[in-house]
Amino acid sequence: xxPRDALPPARVDAGALDAALEEWRAxxxxxxxxxxxxxxxxxxxxxxxxxxxxxxxPHAALQPANLKQVQKVLEIARRRGVPLWPxxxxxxxxxxxxxxxxxxxxxxxxxxMNRVLEINEALGYALVEPGVSHLDLQRELTRxxxxxxxxxxxxxxxxxxxxLLERGHGYTPxxxxxxxxxxxxxxxxxxxxxxxxxxxxxxxxxxxxxxLPWRHGLPAASLFGQANFAxxxxxxxxxxxxxxxxxxxxxxxxxxxxxxxxxxRLRPLLLDGVVAPGGVxxxxxLDAALVTTRRRLGGDSGPLAAEARARLxxxxxxxxxxxxxxxxxxxxxxxxxxxxxxxxxxxLAGARLEFEDGTGSAPGVALHAAxxxxxxxxxxxxxxxxxxxxxxxxxxxxxxLRGDAALAAFRAHQALCDEHGLxxxxxxxxxxxxxxxxxxLVFARDDAQAGARVAKLYRALAAxxxxxxxxxxxxxxxxxDDIAAQYAWSDQAWLRTCESLKDALDPGGLLAPGKSxxxxxxxxxxxx
Amino acid sequence: xxxxxTFLTGALSATLLAPALARARVSAASTVRVVxxxxxxxxxxxxxxxxxSESAHQDAASLAATLEDxxxxxxxxxxxxxxxxxLTRLLASRGYRPVYxxxxxxxxxxxxxxxxxxxxxxxxxxxxxxxxxxAWPRWLATAAPRLAHAASLEQATARTVxxxxxxxxxxxLLVSWCLLRA
Numbered sequence: 001x002x003p004r005d006a007l008p009p010a011r012v013d014a015g016a017l018d019a020a021l022e023e024w025r026a027x028x029x030x031x032x033x034x035x036x037x038x039x040x041x042x043x044x045x046x047x048x049x050x051x052x053x054x055x056x057x058p059h060a061a062l063q064p065a066n067l068k069q070v071q072k073v074l075e076i077a078r079r080r081g082v083p084l085w086p087x088x089x090x091x092x093x094x095x096x097x098x099x100x101x102x103x104x105x106x107x108x109x110x111x112x113m114n115r116v117l118e119i120n121e122a123l124g125y126a127l128v129e130p131g132v133s134h135l136d137l138q139r140e141l142t143r144x145x146x147x148x149x150x151x152x153x154x155x156x157x158x159x160x161x162x163x164l165l166e167r168g169h170g171y172t173p174x175x176x177x178x179x180x181x182x183x184x185x186x187x188x189x190x191x192x193x194x195x196x197x198x199x200x201x202x203x204x205x206x207x208x209x210x211x212l213p214w215r216h217g218l219p220a221a222s223l224f225g226q227a228n229f230a231x232x233x234x235x236x237x238x239x240x241x242x243x244x245x246x247x248x249x250x251x252x253x254x255x256x257x258x259x260x261x262x263x264x265r266l267r268p269l270l271l272d273g274v275v276a277p278g279g280v281x282x283x284x285x286l287d288a289a290l291v292t293t294r295r296r297l298g299g300d301s302g303p304l305a306a307e308a309r310a311r312l313x314x315x316x317x318x319x320x321x322x323x324x325x326x327x328x329x330x331x332x333x334x335x336x337x338x339x340x341x342x343x344x345x346x347x348l349a350g351a352r353l354e355f356e357d358g359t360g361s362a363p364g365v366a367l368h369a370a371x372x373x374x375x376x377x378x379x380x381x382x383x384x385x386x387x388x389x390x391x392x393x394x395x396x397x398x399x400x401l402r403g404d405a406a407l408a409a410f411r412a413h414q415a416l417c418d419e420h421g422l423x424x425x426x427x428x429x430x431x432x433x434x435x436x437x438x439x440x441l442v443f444a445r446d447d448a449q450a451g452a453r454v455a456k457l458y459r460a461l462a463a464x465x466x467x468x469x470x471x472x473x474x475x476x477x478x479x480x481d482d483i484a485a486q487y488a489w490s491d492q493a494w495l496r497t498c499e500s501l502k503d504a505l506d507p508g509g510l511l512a513p514g515k516s517x518x519x520x521x522x523x524x525x526x527x528x
Numbered sequence: 529x530x531x532x533x534t535f536l537t538g539a540l541s542a543t544l545l546a547p548a549l550a551r552a553r554v555s556a557a558s559t560v561r562v563v564x565x566x567x568x569x570x571x572x573x574x575x576x577x578x579x580x581s582e583s584a585h586q587d588a589a590s591l592a593a594t595l596e597d598x599x600x601x602x603x604x605x606x607x608x609x610x611x612x613x614x615l616t617r618l619l620a621s622r623g624y625r626p627v628y629x630x631x632x633x634x635x636x637x638x639x640x641x642x643x644x645x646x647x648x649x650x651x652x653x654x655x656x657x658x659x660x661x662x663a664w665p666r667w668l669a670t671a672a673p674r675l676a677h678a679a680s681l682e683q684a685t686a687r688t689v690x691x692x693x694x695x696x697x698x699x700x701l702l703v704s705w706c707l708l709r710a
Contacts, residue, residue: 043620047613091617111621135592157592157618290532291567295634295700366532370589378618379588382533384610388633388701 009055009104010083010513017059020080020106024062027072032112035060044090044107046099048391050443050451050458051478056099058085061107067233071191073108074231077510078189084108085512086231088130088162091155094394094440095166096477101514108231116140117234124148125182125210126237130161134376141239148239149374151175151278156376161235165225167474169429169436171371173328174240175278176431182210182236184221189230189506196221197236210236226474227498228512229505240374243328247338247355248369250362252319254350259321259410260403262351263428263435265344266323267401270432274340277431278372279325283410284313286425286440287322287364289383294423303423317362319352324368383425384442391445393454395461397437397470401430405468409437412464420457436473437465462486484517499523534566535591535607536575538584539600561598563591563605563615568698570632570665574606577669595619603707606632606665612703619707628706630668634698639664639690645706647684654686664690668704 025033034040044058062084064070077084086108090098100107114131119141126148128137134152137160141148151170153163164177174180183197185206194200198215199208213221213236224232253262262281269275285304297304297312304312313319327334338355345351354361356369367379384390395413399405406428417424426439441457443450458479462472466486475483487494499522502509509520539559562578565571566585575582586594595618603619605612616626628645630653641657641664643650653671660667 135596138589139593139596156589157614293699293701296698363532370587375589376592377587377589378592378614379533381610381614382608384613385608385699385701389609389613389631389703 007102007514010102012059012082012104016080017082017106020076020082021060023076023080024060024073027076028062028064028069032063032065033060034063044087044098044100044109046097046477048093048097048393048445049099049478050391050393050455050476052448052451054478055103056101056477057103058100058105058107061109063109063112065112067185067187067193070108070110070113070187070231070233071193074187074189074191074510077106078191078508081508082106083510083513084231086110088159089133089157091133091158092162092166093155094392094476095474099477101477101480101512105513110231110233113233119144119146119148119239120210121146121148123209123211124239124241126150126239127208127210128160128235128237130159130233130235132160133157134160134163135378136160138374138376146239147241149242150237150239150376151177151180151374152371152376153177154371154380155378157378160237161232164235164237165232167225169278170374171278171280171324171368172240172374173276173278173326174238175276175429178222178225180238181213181221182238183208183213184224184232184236185234186224186230186232189508189510193233194220194230196224199236208236210238223501226516228515228518229501231511242373245331245334246326246328246373247334248324248326248365248372249338249341249353249355250365250368251323251325251341251345252352252354252362253321253348254313254319256320256410256414257407258319258348258350259428260407261348262321262323263401263403263406263430265348266430267403269340269344270401270430274337275325275430276328277429279323279430280368281321281323281406281428281430282364282368283424283426284309284318284320284322285386285423286383286427287318287362288312288316289386289425289442290363290367290379291316291382293388294386295388302421303418318364319350322362322364324364324372326369326372328372383440386423386425386442387444387450389445390442391451392440392442393458393476394474395437395439395441395458395465395472396474397465397472398434399437399468399470401433401435406435406437408468409435409465409470412468413437413439413461416457416460416464420453420460422454422457437470480514480517482517495523532587533608533611534585534587535563535611536566536572536580536582536584537561537563537586537591537594538580540579558601561594561600561603563603563607563611565607565611565702568702570698570702571606573663574665574669574704577666578604592618595622598622598624601709604705606668606702606704608699609701609703612705616705616707623710624707625710626705627708628704630704632664632668632702632704634700635689641686641688641690643686643688645683650684650686654688657690658688660690662690 085100110130113129117127134156
């Protein structure tokens with residue numbers, strides 16, 4: 001994967017832009033159209049940009065309050081030919097934050113659309129607008145005394161809708177956010193409002209019971225994840241009742257190479273459903289970074305040596321790998337599942353099983369217990385302190401649920417980190433059949449050289465992962481074209497299919513040009 | 529060693545926090561939210577100097593809820609960079625703007641302070657911190673509210689070094705701040 005030059009700004013006719021701004025001010029109210037130096041546009045940046053010199057400055061930002069205003073914004077953008085970059089809360093840190101793919105677009109900021117429209121206690125779902133964060137949803141559930149919970153990601157201050165569409169994950173048994181999708185409301189570039197679920201029925205008239213993600217015909221909702229075909233203005237989200245009993249636990253193994261056997265022991269339990277998806281195998285440094293910093297461990301630069309890592313693990317009570325999981329159900333089922341796990345671990349030298357009892361334990365145990373209960377917080381950001389004023393760039397890949405695959409990925413990433421002078425902080429999330437390897441490249445955000453080094457390392461890691469047959473699942477704005485190019489089988493058949501859809505649904509190329517490597521004009525308008 | 533991050537927080541009368549607030553944009557009748565990292569001694573010393581009870585612990589989830597409901601005129605504190613990063617952005621959406629930020633970094637067994645805020649206030653504070661030794665968090669608690677005079681963060685930067693290192697349980701970098709409701 002070769003470094004790419006920074007993209008030029010989107011070409012927008014200055015006269016058309018000025019005219020559009022005037023019309024948007026009239027439509028939204030002048031205070032909801034930000035433009036000019038002192039307007040607050042600085043918010044639309046990537047706080048964790050590895051290449052801080054690359055400008056992603058937008059021309060302006062629009063803050064509509066409702067569906068009608070979104071339609072009006074699109075109508076003006078279409079007529080004036082001004083591209084928009086939709087944004088929910090802009091907290092997808094590690095992947096681009098509140099920034100657009102290229103400079104010169106106009107941000108379509110949906111933060112003011114922040115209503116929890118419905119919580120259906122009996123059927124277990126919520127209808128939320130884009131500006132609702134997991135913290136907001138949790139607060140509303142608490143206010144209502146609800147018995148339901150969502151599956152918040154580690155950083156719970158971002159948009160529920162945005163996290164789901166960007167393929168985030170939680171830590172409850174319904175960890176895969178996209179599996180909780182129960183219908184979307186979309187606005188196409190031509191202003192048409194579409195319901196992907198049951199809300200499309202004439203009798204429901206866009207006021208859906210969010211009990212199914214699909215209905216008769218094309219199951220369309222998944223087309224809108226990580227995509228730029230429409231503006232998503234409402235999400236139906238499945239919620240789950242809190243279990244009668246939830247028992248969080250940690251399995252730690254002593255040696256780094258024990259990752260292989262740990263995955264092998266857990267796999268049958270995952271396939272059987274004894275261990276639920278949502279558990280995560282965290283490496284020593286990622287758990288340790290919740291409570292300590294690189295500086296405290298001596299020396300300010302370079303990766304921590306193996307001996308120092310071992311000492312740190314002993315001091316904090318952490319294994320080289322720490323599987324954080326939770327059993328949920330009735331007292332009997334939880335006891336049975338715990339026994340099955342004990343038996344699966346029998347004979348595994350150096351393995352330790354520890355149940356969370358609320359009295360304090362090794363770093364990460366209490367945090368993951370809270371996440372397994374569906375508690376949203378911002379505690380996980382603590383790992384950024386590892387390097388002082390930290391940022392992270394994430395490598396997020398999928399590999400088969402096999403111990404040898406996990407070990408190969410770990411060794412390759414550790415070796416490249418050593419080569420590039422960075423600590424390896426990572427976790428493997430276990431699905432029923434795959435492992436998600438999420439590697440946080442943590443670097444000092446005020447250090448341009450560190451950012452450049454991390455970008456170089458990212459490219460090396462992504463290329464090596466591609467070579468091992470792993471698929472990158474999410475990526476930062478800087479690498480979207482490169483990662484899209486990895487899915488090139490059959491003469492880029494998938495990308496070409498997506499480009500056809502893009503041009504059919506958004507022929508003017510108004511919405512999020514370049515998102516996920518998808519450009520308008522059959523990809524040809526990339527650098528216009 | 530704590531197994532997770534905790535915070536000390538409380539809403540204090542501006543006059544209790546510092547008389548200087550009465551002369552600043554924060555009126556004596558208003559209250560100020562104080563938030564500090566509960567896991568390191570320098571931050572706890574700051575909390576004590578503000579008159580904050582050491583029993584006022586919150587975890588990250590309950591702190592976020594507290595901030596969502598915040599009504600105080602100003603928010604001041606001392607904590608880790610990641611906490612300040614999140615806090616300033618959460619409060620920005622509620623109309624709070626930074627008027628002062630200080631970075632207190634452990635360098636070669638001394639604490640290097642880099643302060644940004646109103647020109648005269650940060651210079652006065654820098655002078656005080658230079659002579660403060662390991663009591664710098666107490667000096668900071670006394671002086672930082674004066675920085676609420678500032679209209680923006682960009683007015684001036686002052687740097688100084690305290691003679692003694694921060695206590696050993698700190699992260700190596702602490703950040704102090706003052707946010708004012710617009």
